[in-house]
Every structure is written in structure tokens, then in C-alpha cells.
Amino acid sequence: MTEPIIAEVALPVPVDRCFYYSVREGMELSVGDYVRVPFGNRVAVGIITTMRRGPTPDMELKDIGDRIPLPPVQRPLMEFLKWVSNYNIMPIGMVLKMVLGGVIAAKSCMFGTQEYKRCVPTGDGHGLSASAELSGEQLKACDQIVGRLSGFSVTVLDGKTGSGKTEVYCTAIAKLLHSCLDAQILILLPEIVLATQLMKRVHNYFAGYNPVEWHSGLTAKKRRENWLAITYGASSIVVGARSALFLPFKNLKLIVVDEEHESSFKQDCGIIYNARDMSIVLAKQLGVPVVLCSATPALETMHNVHQGKYHHVVLKQRFGEAVMPDIAVVDMRKDQLLREWLSSGLHDKIASTLAKGNQAMLFLNRRGYARLVLCKKCGYKISCPNCCTWLTEHKRLDGLLCHYCAYSCAVPQQCPDCTKHNTMTPYGVGVERVAEGIKELVPKAKVAIISSDVSTKRITRAIEQIMEGEVNVIVGTQIIAKGHNFPKLTLVGVIDADLGMGNSDLRATEKTYQLLHQVSGRSGRFEEKGEVVLQTHGPESPVIQSLLSCEREDFYSAELHSRKVTDMPPYTRLVAIIVSGKEEFRVVDVSKDIVADLSRHITVWGPAPAPMSLVNGVHRYRMLIKTRSIMAVRKILAECRDRYTKLGRVKVVIDVDPVNFA
Numbered sequence: 001m002t003e004p005i006i007a008e009v010a011l012p013v014p015v016d017r018c019f020y021y022s023v024r025e026g027m028e029l030s031v032g033d034y035v036r037v038p039f040g041n042r043v044a045v046g047i048i049t050t051m052r053r054g055p056t057p058d059m060e061l062k063d064i065g066d067r068i069p070l071p072p073v074q075r076p077l078m079e080f081l082k083w084v085s086n087y088n089i090m091p092i093g094m095v096l097k098m099v100l101g102g103v104i105a106a107k108s109c110m111f112g113t114q115e116y117k118r119c120v121p122t123g124d125g126h127g128l129s130a131s132a133e134l135s136g137e138q139l140k141a142c143d144q145i146v147g148r149l150s151g152f153s154v155t156v157l158d159g160k161t162g163s164g165k166t167e168v169y170c171t172a173i174a175k176l177l178h179s180c181l182d183a184q185i186l187i188l189l190p191e192i193v194l195a196t197q198l199m200k201r202v203h204n205y206f207a208g209y210n211p212v213e214w215h216s217g218l219t220a221k222k223r224r225e226n227w228l229a230i231t232y233g234a235s236s237i238v239v240g241a242r243s244a245l246f247l248p249f250k251n252l253k254l255i256v257v258d259e260e261h262e263s264s265f266k267q268d269c270g271i272i273y274n275a276r277d278m279s280i281v282l283a284k285q286l287g288v289p290v291v292l293c294s295a296t297p298a299l300e301t302m303h304n305v306h307q308g309k310y311h312h313v314v315l316k317q318r319f320g321e322a323v324m325p326d327i328a329v330v331d332m333r334k335d336q337l338l339r340e341w342l343s344s345g346l347h348d349k350i351a352s353t354l355a356k357g358n359q360a361m362l363f364l365n366r367r368g369y370a371r372l373v374l375c376k377k378c379g380y381k382i383s384c385p386n387c388c389t390w391l392t393e394h395k396r397l398d399g400l401l402c403h404y405c406a407y408s409c410a411v412p413q414q415c416p417d418c419t420k421h422n423t424m425t426p427y428g429v430g431v432e433r434v435a436e437g438i439k440e441l442v443p444k445a446k447v448a449i450i451s452s453d454v455s456t457k458r459i460t461r462a463i464e465q466i467m468e469g470e471v472n473v474i475v476g477t478q479i480i481a482k483g484h485n486f487p488k489l490t491l492v493g494v495i496d497a498d499l500g501m502g503n504s505d506l507r508a509t510e511k512t513y514q515l516l517h518q519v520s521g522r523s524g525r526f527e528e529k530g531e532v533v534l535q536t537h538g539p540e541s542p543v544i545q546s547l548l549s550c551e552r553e554d555f556y557s558a559e560l561h562s563r564k565v566t567d568m569p570p571y572t573r574l575v576a577i578i579v580s581g582k583e584e585f586r587v588v589d590v591s592k593d594i595v596a597d598l599s600r601h602i603t604v605w606g607p608a609p610a611p612m613s614l615v616n617g618v619h620r621y622r623m624l625i626k627t628r629s630i631m632a633v634r635k636i637l638a639e640c641r642d643r644y645t646k647l648g649r650v651k652v653v654i655d656v657d658p659v660n661f662a
Helices: 075-087 092-100 136-146 165-179 192-205 220-231 242-246 275-286 299-306 344-355 431-441 456-467 508-520 542-549 552-565 584-598 630-645
Strands: 005-010 019-023 034-039 042-053 153-159 184-188 212-214 237-240 252-258 289-294 311-315 326-331 337-339 359-363 372-375 392-394 399-401 424-427 447-450 473-476 489-494 531-536 573-581 604-615 618-627 651-656
Touching: 005 034, 005 092, 019 034, 042 092, 075 092, 075 275, 075 630, 092 242, 136 153, 136 165, 136 311, 153 165, 153 299, 165 184, 165 192, 165 252, 165 289, 184 242, 184 275, 192 212, 192 237, 192 456, 212 220, 237 242, 242 275, 252 275, 275 289, 299 552, 326 344, 326 542, 337 344, 337 431, 344 359, 344 489, 344 531, 372 392, 431 447, 431 473, 447 456, 489 508, 508 531, 508 542, 508 552, 531 542, 542 552, 573 584, 573 604, 573 630, 584 604, 584 618, 584 630, 618 630, 630 651
Parallel strands: 153 289, 153 311, 184 237, 184 252, 212 237, 252 289, 326 531, 359 473, 359 489, 447 473, 489 531
Antiparallel strands: 005 019, 005 042, 034 042, 372 424, 392 399, 573 618, 573 651, 604 618
């Protein structure tokens, strides 16, 4: 008697194992196929991970329902999913959800047999319809990337802001498509707004190759259309946010990670992973190259360059006639102030810039109108009832808002503590307050606010108004610091260059330097030379001095030395454990038990209340582990998480290579 065929099926459920099913006689299936299977009292969609003939496990197996008519998931992607699951200590079922992309559901898999045919390329025969002619330096950089397209490699495209990195990698993409017509390319970006803006350029360059987007801002219908186009190979180029890394490409040949230094590539809730780091793993599985692009590469990236693991391609010059802007520092302790946040020097620069018909950008990485509202009689501050933070005033919302749980309320007419009337006053400045003040002080100012709490649609419209000259002063948060090219923008004013440097985050100095370097780079990207004004209370700080001297490598060397002395990444690995729950005493007890369990095997720091120790009514405690190898500790950490999670009433989360320490 022929032994039955047993299939292991991965299902999008939060467990770290696959499930056994039997294959009916005559059913044609293979590894990587999408299948519908009975799961409990429902039907689920999964992917076959292995198939074998042999005796059934000691249980009665259910039959696979049917195969979904889609191209199978390729083996390298299957291996990648397992690697992501193992390294990030995440259940394989949770990782599988990323592949399904919210597109395939058990009750709506009516894909039919439609064939997706490749669009015929248009343009100049290289797939590049319209692009500026590259400089000699850019051509050399492009040739170095093209020379490594035949196998796995990591290339760091390290170019000054405005040096034309996008043009370089787009030209390399065009050459790849010319030599391999069925190739697919993935371009990852850290923000949806950046993906939307780049998509316009990609459409111009590669209109004949059906480029598509992938991010959470797409409608369900558009996600389905794009997912199918990618799966069938009908789209050659995908521009997307971090989740695009898990799409089932038919023939992925190149991955580009733009703004690779951005912490937004790290997803720190739900399925926790770093898309930049995982892109390198996927590329290695596929045997294809990765290009990491940035004007301010991450310290970890530069460490790998110094170790000889990554190739380093440098663009030293801005594109065309553009030159780097002049940088000036205003000491807010000494300069005359027109407002608590505005020096007379920056005000005069704004006025003269607008008088010339140019544009100015004012950068402040704080949303809303005021950081908090307090009583000027008794000092009472209005805090969130659900979180350990103050409420931020938002004029646009006509009230107070918590940036963690979204709790909102009106500004009270009397102090909740001393009951005095009309004593509540805003304290600290946000972008709305800056915009209001500029309108009062600079009559010619036509102001637009761009921040993360503004919809993508409104941001896109604001960018159009800037390009059309309808706006001449841009006030924004870090969302405006990268990826945007405004021809008439010749002045950047940083309202508070010290913001962010006081954080306990081990990367606080690095992040501040990168952010200020990037926002400074928005100025003077075309013919007219730009200016940058940094308002600071600490002009002697290493970050400010490095920006003034333009000696980036000295800053990087000092930071790497500091990390080495303290034995911090990139010289070691960190793993954070976050325990959370409604009842603080349970959170504390479980945290202490975890430390006691783990301390028999590894060194654990903590437990301690998280910097954000209460979020939306949930208490949070953190522990930190330092290790040379994640794989050496993954098993014990996974077992510990599962054991304490099963007890209920608390949640245990493991964050490998943490970026956010809140």
C-alpha cells in the first residue's frame, strides 16, 4: 500500500510551527503553493512548506481543501521567512501574514485564470524615458553598481544631499532591465510620502515597465491589483514601504534601500523587524545585490564598510552647478529674540529670502501648537489620563491631544487644580505656533505646515503648492527633512537644533546629526547657493561643530569610538524585552521572574519602568540583554516569552536590535 502524502502548511496565526495535512490522491501540489485548509471551525489560507510520503503523525489529519491558482512562493522566499522568524524571535505564522499582504482571504480567493502579460517597454530602449544626463562622477558610481549586478553584494551609495543618488540608481536599474527584460526591482523607502513622491519620478523614467506602489495607504482594490502584478511578474518596479520586502516577487533582481539610515525602517509593534537589515538577508537568499543609499549612512552601515563587508561608492559633489549651503549658528542665549523661539538673525534671513522671490523652510521636530498647557497661577500641567505624558495643544484640532493614545479634549477654561479662570496658557513651541508667528512677523509669508499628523493627500497638495510658488515658507517636522527637491528653496532655519540630543537613546546623538544634516541639505539644491541657520543653546556641542566644519567622517569616527569603548552596537547586539499589562503589580512580578529565569544563562539589565511607563492604560517595564549572537539566545528567549505569555494578563514582547527605547 502506497504511503500517503503529508504536507506541512504554514498558516498566518501567531504560533511558531506549521501544521500537518494530508494530500488527497490525484491532487497536484508542490512546495510553495497557496492552499485552503480547514483550521478549527473555519477555513484558512496557507503555504505548503514541505511535502513527503510517509506514515502519518500520531493523529488524524485533515485533507487540504484546494490549491489557489497562483504562482507558488519561491523557495528562497520560504527560507527568508524562516530566517526572519528565527532571528527576530517571531512566530513563523506572523511573518507569513506579510506575504499574504491582506490580499488573500479564504472566502475571497476568486483569482480566476487571468494572465498578466508584461507591458512592452517604451522610451529609449533602456527603460529610461526621461532622465538628466549624468556627470562623470555619477557615471562612475553607476558603473560600480552595474558591475555588481550579477550576484549578491551590498553597495553603500554614499552621496551628499543633492548629489543625484536617485538618478544614479535609476540609471543602474535601466541598465539591468535592458539586459534582463523580466527582472524585477524593489525600491524601499521609510515613509509613504517619500514613496508617493518617488513614484512620480519612476513613472516618468520607467512608464513602460508598469511600476507600482506598495504601502498601507493603498485601497484594498489597489493592493490586490498591485500584489497580483508583482506575483505574476507583470510589474518590473515596486516602490514601497518596509512591508514590500515580503511580497512574492517572480524574479527579483535588485533591492534599493533609499534613506537607509532612517529608523522608520524598523517596525517596532506587531511583527518586529528592521526592513533594511532583512533586505540584505533576502538578497543573500536570492543571490542578488542590495544598494543602500544615504547622505548620512547609519553607524552600523559605515562599520560594515570599514570592515570590508560592504562596497563603498561615494558622490562628493552636488549635481549640476549646485554647491553645499553656508551654515551659520545662532546662540539663542546671546542673540536678540523676537519670540522665545525666533532670533532676529533668522527673522531677517527669512524676510530677505522672500524679498528675492525665493522660499524658506523652518524645521522643528515637534507637532502641534504647544508642547503642553499649564496654569500660570499654580503651575498645574494637563496630562493624559491614559498615559504618562502631557497633552499637546493642537490649534488645527481646537483642543488637546495625546500623541500616544490619541485621547483628546478641549482646553479647559479654568484650572482643574486651583480652579482659577483663564489661567491656562500654552508652553513650548510646535510647528503650528511657528507658522502662526511667521505670518504675524513676515507679512509676505505664505505658509504651509507639513508634519506626520497631516494626511498624505494634504501633504502632496502642499508640495504641489510649493513647487508652483503658491507657498514660500514651509514649516515642518522630520517628514520634510529628506527626499524633497524644491528649486526655489534657498534658506533652511532650524528652530531648535538641540531637540533630541537629551534623549537616553544610545543613538540620540547620531540621529540628531543625521536629521540636521538631512534638513540642511534641502537648501540650495539648484543654481542659487543656499543658507542654513541653526538656532541652538549649545553651539559647542559635537553635533553642531561637526555640521559647521562639514567633517562628517570625524563625527562618525568619534561616535564609533564611543560605542566601542562602551561595548554597544555595532560592536555587540542588544535584545529588549518589554512586559506590559493593565495591572502594574503583575507586570512587575513577571518582569522580575523573567530576569531571575534568564540570569542563570545570560546577563540581563533591569527590569525598570520604560521611559513611557504607561501607554493607553497599559503599564510597561523593560529589560535589556547584551549578546554577541542573537541565534545563541533566541531559543531561551522564545521559550521564556511563550511561558509567561501563556499565564495571561501580561504581554511579553521581544525586540531584537531595538531602535526605539521608549
